[in-house]
Amino acid sequence: MKYKEIASQATAEWAEMTSGRVPLIRIGTAMCGHAAGAFRVIKSLQNYLDSTGLEANIQEVGCLGLCYAEPLLDIKKPGKSRLFFNNVTPEEIEYIVDEYLINEGYPKEKVFGYIGEEGPVNGEDSLESMPGLKLQNRIALRNAGHTSPHDINQYIANGGYAGLYKALTEMSPAEVIDEVKNSGLRGRGGAAFPTGVKWSFLVGSPGPTKYILCNCEEGDPGAYNDKGILESDPHTLLEGLAIAGYATGASNGIIFIRHGHNGPIDRTEKAIEQAYDLGLIGNNILGTDFNFDIEVALTGESYVAGEETALMEAVEGKRAMPRFRPPFPAAFGVWGKPSNINNVKSLSYAPEIISKGADWFSSIGVNQSTGTAIVCLSGDVNRPGLYEVPMGLTLGEVVDDLGGGVTDNGQLKLLQTGGPLGGVLGPDSKDIHIDFDEMRSAGAIFGSGGIIVGSDRVCAVDLTRVLVAFCQFESCGKCFPCRLGMEHLLEIVERISNCASKPGDMDLMKSIGGTMEAGSLCGHGQLGFGPIRSAITHFEEDFRLHIEENRCPTGSCDRPKIVPKNTRPYATDHIAGE
Amino acid sequence: MTADKDNLRTRIQQAIQSQKRPTVTVLSSLLAIQDSMGYIPEEAIEEVAVHSNTSINSVFGVASFYPNFRFTPPGEHSVEVCWGPTCHLKGATEILESVLGKLGLDSEGDTGDGKVSFRFNTCLGACSQAPVISVDHELYGNAKPDIVQNLLGSFYEKENLH
Secondary structure, X not given: OOHXXXXXXXXXXXXXXXXXXXXXXXXXXXXXXXXXXXXXXXXXXXXXXXXXXXXXXXXXXXXXXOHHHOOOEEEEOOXXXXXXXXXXXXXXXHHXXXXXXXXXXXXXXXXXXXXXXXXXXXXXXXXXXXXXHHXXXXXXXXXXXXXXXXXXXXXXXXXXXXXXXXXXXXXXXXXXHHHHHHHOOEOOOOOOOEHHHHHHHHHOOOOOOOXXXXXXXXXXXXXXXXXXXXXXXXXXXXXXXXXXXXXXXXXXXXEEEEOOOHHHHHHXXXXXXXXXXXXXXXXXXXXXXXXXXXXXXXXXXXXXXXXXXXXHHHHOOOOOOOOOOOOOOXXXXXXXXXXXXXXXXXXXXXXXXXXXXXXXXXXXXXXXXXXXXXXXXXXXXXXXXXXXXXXXXXXHHHHHHHOOOEHHHOOEEEEEEOOOOOEEEOHHHHHOEOOHHHHHHOOOOOOOOEXXXXXXXXXXXXXXXXXXXXXXXXXXXXXXXXXXXXXXXXXXXXXXXXXOOOOOHHHHHHHHHHHHHHHOOOHHHHOOOHHHHHHHHHOHXXXXXXXXXXXXXXXXXXXXXXXXXXXXOOOOOOOOOX | OHHHHHHXXXXXXXXXXXXXXXXXXXXXXXXXXXXXXXXXXXXXXXXXXXXXXXXXXXXXXHHOOOOOOOOOOOXXXXXEEEOOHHHHHOOHHHHHHHHXXXXXXXXXXXXXXXXXXXXXXXXXXXXXXXXXXXXXXXXXXXXXXHHHHHHHHHHHHHXXXX
């Protein structure tokens, strides 16, 4: 089928669904909705509709970004704007359905706001005027919360696969790469390397089999934006992946997801199946001579599997341990074939960059950080969420405007950014802009977008101990400076936290950190000392109190320390059954 | 006994062969077995080695590397508690104390009656709803120690109804 036929059919279906005679009920069921009980709400809703015989179209959607309001129910009655209900429980379904759909009344107790050109339903505020949505500029997440991840036609009706169609029919591969280069897009996985330049490495590599790997290992605690994209709108990634494949001459795309994260896995695999059915991936895509296959590969639980060469080992079914470089992936990647590894977010921008152009994308953001930042805001804030905002917002704006300030009227004490290997910043960091380079020079990284807020009830030593415990737990064990160093660092931080430090501990930590940095193959060991370094820089006083006055300022360190221990056997000479 | 062993091997082989994803590896086979049987029996290590034409050593090397594999049958119910930094700040320690206390465990493991298997999870992916726990693979956000008590208590109540 031609793209235009597919698109016109999808558009007609969308129009029927959104302005038909049956109420359209959408519920957020990404991980945040799931954890808040969305599936229990859907069950209750389905049961109640069945018992009343009321007709309605229920659609699961992704995350609108306002995770704090989940489960978020959105009802669109014919001719009316979408009316949203926040933090809905299964018990409240009866009240909402009775009031709004049966009695044609207004369930004012539960109304959150409206979205839509038809205006307020009953004088309530527009959700789009609230900071949580107003400050957002959604590109990668443009469909999240609006379309169902289960239905490719909803994606197509909203402009989906138009970028791929344009690339295939109007642009040469080199022009696609130039467009991405000119957009200024930098990798969103942590290293912030220019995506277009990375793609160009693969162009010259010999074919015919070449891989584009998409990394959704996302082991970073505090980051959930990759999973958020796959659960909310998997097709934006598939389209981006196919565009990257066309630009680089790759033949296969592999999306790498952590085993057990069934929401992202199931939705991505279903999306792949639907895209194959419509000829949007596979052979002779959209009638052209471009062929590209996409599959999902799973990893076991391993943080280091997110590192590009360890990821290739895991795709091959081995232990996720980093390789030596060179050879670099563009020459010798997965299965020894030329490969290119990109993060979910980086690829998910590609469709819109191709559709709307490099100039449009680079006009958003600041300095050398163009486009948007997809922030996972969690911790001690009133409105935790998944916010896609233009690069250049300050961390203070993120915490106060998006996040609604610190919980329980507390004071901001710390911000943990960039994942466990990132950094811990103090309250004076509010003026720092979300800009890859500015954050790096401040001793933190933006990384994959996690920002964890700690109020004044948090002890920096206690948080550092958990970060170090995580890094110790996740060390793959290949390089001994990291394997032994993380264990030694954890021992020292635990001793400081127990107010039982020994003289010279601080210097010893720095020395171990230096060895790790110099002697580890991958970022895990190289950056493993980062959280401690930034914590002792910004929270010297917390450390001093534990060391010199033998007390924890908040009492957090007096609680039991319950963390798992790394149990990976480092030698591989075990024989089962012996 | 031999019949049981044969049966076990048949189930393992079925799990290996019924994988739908195009690329089959040692890791993908182990994950398929873990999904279908809940653990990796000793025989599975051998079967995967035969199927992938590699050594038992290499297969066990992979299986022992990823902490999501277990080598004994799991309890009837699974409980996972996230201990990531956000959950830690939002009260994971209290949840962990409550869960471990209720289950009579002091760390990862199974209850004596084989009813519940408890694991730490480094990130359940719903940090905005911290603290998060997973009970029989259903996520519960904003968990409080008393909710945990109720959820775990329900494992035993259901049994009394029968």
